Amino acid sequence: MNKQDVSAVKMTALNCNVYYNEKQAIKDVTIDIRADEVTAFIGPSGCGKSTFLRCLNRMNDTIAGCRVTGDIKLDGEDIYGKAMDVVQLRARVGMVFQKPNPFPKSIYENIAYGPRIHGLISNKTGLDEVVKNSLQKAGLWEEVKDRLNESGTALSGGQQQRLCIARAIAVNPEVILMDEPCSALDPIATAKIEELIEELRGRYAIVIVTHNMQQAARVSQKTAFFHLGSMVEYGATTDIFTNPRKERTKDYITGRYG
Amino acid sequence: MIEDHQTQQVPTNWRDAAMQQRIKKRYAAEKRFRLFGFTTVIFALGFLVFLIGDVVLKAFPAFTAAEIQLSVTFDSTAFGLARTRADIDAAEYGAFIKAGLAKRFPEAQNRTTKRELRELVSEDAERVLKAAVEANPDLIGKTKVFWLPGSDIVELYVKNQLNAKGVVGERLASDTMLARLNSAQSNGELRKTFNTRFFSAPDSKHAELAGIAGSAKGSLLTLFVTLLAAFPLAIFTAIYLEQFAPKNHLTDFIEVNINNLAAVPSVIYGLLGASVYLGFMEMHRSASLVGGLTLALMTMPTIVIASRAAIKAVPPSIRDGAVALGASPLQAVFHHVLPSAMPGMLTGTIIGMSRALGETAPLLLIGMVGFFGDIPSSFNDGTAVLPVQIYIWASATERLFAQKTSAAILVLLLFLIIMNATAIYFRNRFEKRW
Numbered sequence: 139m140n141k142q143d144v145s146a147v148k149m150t151a152l153n154c155n156v157y158y159n160e161k162q163a164i165k166d167v168t169i170d171i172r173a174d175e176v177t178a179f180i181g182p183s184g185c186g187k188s189t190f191l192r193c194l195n196r197m198n199d200t201i202a203g204c205r206v207t208g209d210i211k212l213d214g215e216d217i218y219g220k221a222m223d224v225v226q227l228r229a230r231v232g233m234v235f236q237k238p239n240p241f242p243k244s245i246y247e248n249i250a251y252g253p254r255i256h257g258l259i260s261n262k263t264g265l266d267e268v269v270k271n272s273l274q275k276a277g278l279w280e281e282v283k284d285r286l287n288e289s290g291t292a293l294s295g296g297q298q299q300r301l302c303i304a305r306a307i308a309v310n311p312e313v314i315l316m317d318e319p320c321s322a323l324d325p326i327a328t329a330k331i332e333e334l335i336e337e338l339r340g341r342y343a344i345v346i347v348t349h350n351m352q353q354a355a356r357v358s359q360k361t362a363f364f365h366l367g368s369m370v371e372y373g374a375t376t377d378i379f380t381n382p383r384k385e386r387t388k389d390y391i392t393g394r395y396g
Numbered sequence: 397m398i399e400d401h402q403t404q405q406v407p408t409n410w411r412d413a414a415m416q417q418r419i420k421k422r423y424a425a426e427k428r429f430r431l432f433g434f435t436t437v438i439f440a441l442g443f444l445v446f447l448i449g450d451v452v453l454k455a456f457p458a459f460t461a462a463e464i465q466l467s468v469t470f471d472s473t474a475f476g477l478a479r480t481r482a483d484i485d486a487a488e489y490g491a492f493i494k495a496g497l498a499k500r501f502p503e504a505q506n507r508t509t510k511r512e513l514r515e516l517v518s519e520d521a522e523r524v525l526k527a528a529v530e531a532n533p534d535l536i537g538k539t540k541v542f543w544l545p546g547s548d549i550v551e552l553y554v555k556n557q558l559n560a561k562g563v564v565g566e567r568l569a570s571d572t573m574l575a576r577l578n579s580a581q582s583n584g585e586l587r588k589t590f591n592t593r594f595f596s597a598p599d600s601k602h603a604e605l606a607g608i609a610g611s612a613k614g615s616l617l618t619l620f621v622t623l624l625a626a627f628p629l630a631i632f633t634a635i636y637l638e639q640f641a642p643k644n645h646l647t648d649f650i651e652v653n654i655n656n657l658a659a660v661p662s663v664i665y666g667l668l669g670a671s672v673y674l675g676f677m678e679m680h681r682s683a684s685l686v687g688g689l690t691l692a693l694m695t696m697p698t699i700v701i702a703s704r705a706a707i708k709a710v711p712p713s714i715r716d717g718a719v720a721l722g723a724s725p726l727q728a729v730f731h732h733v734l735p736s737a738m739p740g741m742l743t744g745t746i747i748g749m750s751r752a753l754g755e756t757a758p759l760l761l762i763g764m765v766g767f768f769g770d771i772p773s774s775f776n777d778g779t780a781v782l783p784v785q786i787y788i789w790a791s792a793t794e795r796l797f798a799q800k801t802s803a804a805i806l807v808l809l810l811f812l813i814i815m816n817a818t819a820i821y822f823r824n825r826f827e828k829r830w
Contacts, residue, residue, distance in 0.1 A: 197720060202643055229722035239713035241732055251731070252721040302717070309721055 148173040148313055148343040149194060149231075154208035156189055156198065163189045166208075167369045169362060171313070176335060176344040178358035178375065180351060182395065185364040187347045188236075191315050194345065195231035196224050212313070229256055232306030236318040238298035240290030240305070245282050248290040248301055249273065252309035268308055276304035277334050296327025303334065307342075314338070316346040320353065332357050351391055355379050363387045451809075455802035461591035461604065462546035462554040464516060464580065468496045468525060472537035479536055484529055489522040493544070501576055512573050516580075518545040518604050520593075543587065548604040548796045553577045554588050557795065568795070594803065598771045599780065599788070603796035606789070608807050610771045614684055614764075614779030615753060615811070617772060621688020622752050626695045627745055633696075634703035634741070639715075639729050658697035665694040666758030674762060682763040682778035690762055691752040698751065702744020706737040739826035746819035750812050756783040782808045 149171040156164035164186045171177050171194075179187040189198070196217060198204045210217050217227050229252070240248050249269045253259045259268055269286070273279040278300045282293070290301055299319055306314055316335075320328040335344060335357045348354050354361050355375060362372040363386075371378060371387045382388040389395060409415065470492060476483040497513045498504065504513050521544040528542070529535050549569055552558040558569055558577075569577070580586050597607030633654075641647045669690030673679045679686050710733050718728035759765065765784050772779035780788065782804060789801040 195720065197716065200716070200719060200725075225722045225724055227722075228720055233720035235713060235716060235720070237713055239711070239717040241714060241717060242736060251718070251723075255721070255723050255727055255731075305717075305721065 146172045146174055148213065150209075150211045151190075151193070152209040152211075154190070154193065154206065154210060156186070156193060157205045157207075158201070159203040163367055164193070165366075165368045169369060169372055171343055171345055172360070173312070173343045174340050175359040176339050176346060176357050177360045177362065178354035179345065179347045179362050179364060180349075180354050180390075181364035181370075182390065183349070186367040187362075187364040188317050190364070190369075191317055191345060191347050192233075194313070194315055195228050195233055197228075197233065199224065229309045230311055231313040231315060232309065232311035234299070234302050234306055234314065234316045234319050237322050238295055238302055240293070240298050240301050242289060242291050244287045245273075245290050245293070245301065246286040248305050249308045252305060256309060258309065272304040272308040273301075275307050275338070276300045277330065277337070278304055294327070296323050296330060299323060299327070299331060300334065303331075303338075307338075311342060313343040313345065316344065318347050318349060321349060328353070351379075363390060365390070448809075451802045451805050453802075454799060455806045457555050457557070458594060458796075458799035458803035459591050460555065460588045461593060462551040463543040463587050463589050464546040464550055465541060465585040465587075466493070466496045466500065466517065466544050467539060467541045468492050469539040470525075470529060470536045471495070475536050479533055484526070484533065487526075487529070489525045492525060493517055493521055504572075509572055512570065513576075515547050515573070516550055516576070518547045519602055520545045520605050543589075545593075545604065546586070548602065548794060549573065550577065550586065551604050552795060553581070554586050594800070598769055599767060599785065600769065601767070603792070603794040603800070606797070606800055608782075608785065608800075608804055610768055611780040611782050611785035611804070612807060612811075614687075614768075614772050615781040617684035617775055617779070618687040618691065618759075618781055619749060619753060621685055621775060622691040622695055623745070623749060625689055625692035626699055626748070629692075630696045630699035630745075631703055631741060634700050634707060635729060635734070637700075638704050638707040639733065640725065654697050654700050658701055660694075661757075662694050662755055663757040663761065665690055666761030668693060669758060670761045680776045680778070682766070682768070683776045684772060684779050684781075685775040686762050687759050687764050687779075687781065688775075690758050691755060694755065694758060695748040695752045698748035699741075699745050702747065703737070703741040706740025706744065707733060709740060710736045739823050742822045742826075743819045746815050746822075750815050753781075753811055753815065754783055754808065756787055759784055782811065 147170045151167055151169045154164060154167045155162060167190055179191060181187050192198045193206055193210060194217075198206060206218060212222075212227065212231065215222060217231075241251065243251075246269055249272050250265050253265065253268050259265050270279060270283075273282065278297060281297060282288075282301075290298065293301060299322075303314070303319075320331050323331065332353065335346065338344060346354075346357065358375045360373065361375040361378040363370045363378065363382075363384075365386055371382060371384045373383075378387065379391055382391060474487045474491065494510075494514060497516065498510070501513055504510050521542075524544060525542065528540075546554070549558065552568065558574075577586070593605065594607045596609050597605060598610030600606040637647060637651065637654075641650075669686060673686045673689055674681055714732050714736060715728050718732045719725070723731065759781060763778070764780060765788065766778075766780070767788070768778055768780050770777070786801055786804045786808065789797045789804060
């Protein structure tokens, strides 16, 4: 990586290890995540890609017995350091989950919740604006603008997932983590999410975990291949898929296992 | 190998007699099972109908009271010249009733028959007359016809429950008494009314005057204290144990203990309440405050267990979603987990409260059993509660109390039905789907 790239690096992990009690789930992962790119984590089930993703906004804190060592930095600031406020970190590093999980509240409330708890906006008009803006960015505005008071859980699966993305966007994050965001969706909804990721690229650093190698190839610029808790290979997506350096990567992307 | 192959080739003969037999047997087994199930349901239903029907039939007469017509003269000499409030208060209304009765039944001359005369009218008649004079002092010196509350004998008579046969001395009414009742009846001087007193009066030693209001209010006050003490405590315990407590031996120990507490016989809680609230804290004996706090001890584990189950049933993804937006754990719980778990928590609470409502044993130990002739007006007043009232009336000897017992059971059942209906309403109203 050359020098001019350094300014665009949003998050870095250095010799990151994760343990669940005694069992090591992530082994010595070092990676740079750039602000203007989509980074995809691929690998077979149980390889640790989701676990590593959850380290990036400290969602692993909620799991008992989970321990993280090594350095993970956001804009050069240690996210596991004493100075880092975890609540603020999660606002800056948003997350979208595998299964759409809208709150059982209205569509409006789903979006307004984040800005409200952080006190970003206090007046009604400002909040309306944020709701509209976030839904527009998530490509959901046209579909729901007439029924903002309906329950978020009444939407279709794909709409729910875009609602969750809008919800994450509403708190103005710098990084968005997506944990297999399309695995519970049909192909059409998947295509919409992929389009959305393409549109959001550049505005937010995006990290996406996916099982679907075609998806990684379509949406990402950088790909990291995880296997058995280690990051086997990391590089430009085109290189990983056309010219993998490691034998294990090659076996995986050619479908020999996984 | 070839043989194997061949046996596989032979198609199953579904028309085979043995096969038909097997199929028939299978259907028969299913039919038998259904029949057994149906029979048990009918059996249970029959018992329920019998129980409710029996209670309702027995309770029904308790909702009517008897009144006897009597012409009463308010002798002005009994009131003094000024006819002040104090005079009206001090007047002997019993004497007016006696005089009225003597006039109506002039044949009563000796002491026994005169005493029997007085037994026609309830004690409460004096209060009725006094209230009439208080409302209208012009009545003094005049004569007016009143419908006065009849005694328990009159009440049984108008309900055709007074046993007129049998040996004199073993039955409630003597021959002269019966003769008077018959004459009053044929003159139209007896009537049945709706028994409002049953719903407005406290317990009484006189069966015809005893009402449910004292113990019903006692139950309400007690349950209110129970709810106030147990609900917040139990909810916060459940939230803490489920969402915040570290998983270690201490919390395991607490968990096991809470589960055990729910299974402790309720009488033990009565002993605990007696020694802690009465012995140590020296609170008022028999008071609804003490009763409520004792029942709160008993109810809390039930609510904790139900609430924890309700919290557990909220998908963790809801909490994760909030946390990932930067909500603090407390915000995630109070903004998202708690509202979703609330219907379940409320259902559990009301089920716990229903159990507390029907509880007798622990309350006996803190002195809530006994005669309380007043409707409690504060949490510190001694009072009975509905189940204890039922217990007291059921062991009373007067015939009328048997009806009142059934009526009190009906009132208790009504309370329970209302509470359980509320629980069902909340569950359906707030149920969330994911």
